[in-house]
Amino acid sequence: MLNTFFRRHVAGALCGTVLAALASQAAFAGKISIGHTIWVGYGPLYLAKELGYFKENGVDVEFQVVDDSALAMAAQAAGKLSGTATTIDEILKYRSDKFCFKAVGVFDESHGGDGMVTTSAINSLDDLKGKTVAMNEGSTSQFWFSYLLKKKAIPLKEIEVLNMSADAAAAAFIAGQVPAAVTWEPNLTLVRTKNVGKVLTSSADTPGVIVDVLELSCSVIEKQPKDVKGFLDALYKAVDYMKANPEKANAIMAKGVGGYLKDPKDFADAAAGVKFYDKPMTIDYLGTKEKPGPIADVIKLGNEIWSDLGKMKSTVTYDQVVDSGHLK
CATH class of the missing domain: 3.40.190.10 (Periplasmic binding protein-like II)
Structure with missing residues (x-):
């Protein structure tokens, strides 16, 4: 069956009804709210929630499925979401002095998907x-x-x-x-x-090129450091659980993500086309300000490609879109 949902990013006008639905779900201290499209790589979010890992770390979470990542980014820019789950190349087009956010974690990379x-x-x-x-x-x-x-x-x-x-x-x-x-x-x-x-x-x-990241608004990173660290600890604890218990994890994640992935078998089939990142892999991929990881190469590529296609007006640097400090 063809995937009837939009994945990651679909070109088009912003939908006012979706933004209105998010209007009452503004991000605030003590809560982290994430917008995402329906994609297998975001399954660990629901796994961590169902297993109580976020609660263990004192983090109140909320996930909102938004068909178009541009809509999620717009909601985030308006302060209605803490962050968005999408690809690193995608977020480069939105970063500006007025809209500050940084990638703090990695979900997965497309590996045949x-x-x-x-x-x-x-x-x-x-x-x-x-x-x-x-x-x-x-x-x-x-x-x-x-x-x-x-x-x-x-x-x-x-x-x-x-x-x-x-x-x-x-x-x-x-x-x-x-x-x-x-x-x-x-x-x-x-x-x-x-x-x-x-x-x-x-x-x-092309390993390491299509990579889904978790990006959060700079205000959230600055004002909720404990929540950010707790969120990431819970997320990667869920990934470890998933790798040790794939069948149980797939059933939970399929139910959480829903859509065309609601059947555990379909979820498992889709998962075969991605590589899920655990904490060590994420640390290596993001790197540090002193020693940037492979993500820096994708940022460079994104600047070049989107500029050539007229999708970016200014260059975005590693320091502007990556913050790996909460993983330590």
Whole structure:
């Protein structure tokens, strides 16, 4: 079944009704409220809540599913949320002097969950020149696709991008309307099972590039340091539990995340396409101000790619979007 929910980021206008629904859920001292799309990588949030780990650490939490990460970012900017769970490339486009936030933790990295499907006639990125590729413009899909082209020194102008959601892109490809599409699971598996094409490349070939992070408003980080540390301790305790008890954890996380992942089997299948980060992995990936981790390379890439695509007006630095101090 095609994923009928938006994942991570969907280009479009802000929805006033969603923001209105969040208006009564403003972030305040003692509580941490997080907005997120429906994505397997955010399962540990619900696992930590169900197992009582947040309560153990004295943190009152609230999670709000918002179909479009741009909506969650807007709610956060208005003070209605403490933070947002989304990809590192995504948050770069919103950081400014007026909207201060930083990544304090890492959830997961896509490890085969995202990919590009093509017809049998296309065997390399070079074969895409002059052809149409369906994808969601301005989203992580376009960021990842642009990264692939950049590695091969292929100008984006040599590709005709057809803007549509990742699910619509997969549907268009399966229907034979486009020769290539950038999408994600379960669409990649659907293409394989229907034998209508192939997965030319996936995020398994680009480790550490599509990474979901937890970012919090600077005011929350400054005024609620105990809550932030407690939140992260609970989150990574849940990840450790998940790795030791995958079947039990999947059942809890599927119920919490819901949507197209509400069936534990579907959740487990989706989880196979990501790599969940525990605390040591997160510390290594974020690094420190003195010695930035691999996230610094993605920030650099994001600056370059989004600037080239006209999605960013100013450069964002590592110090502006990363704070790993609460992990120690």
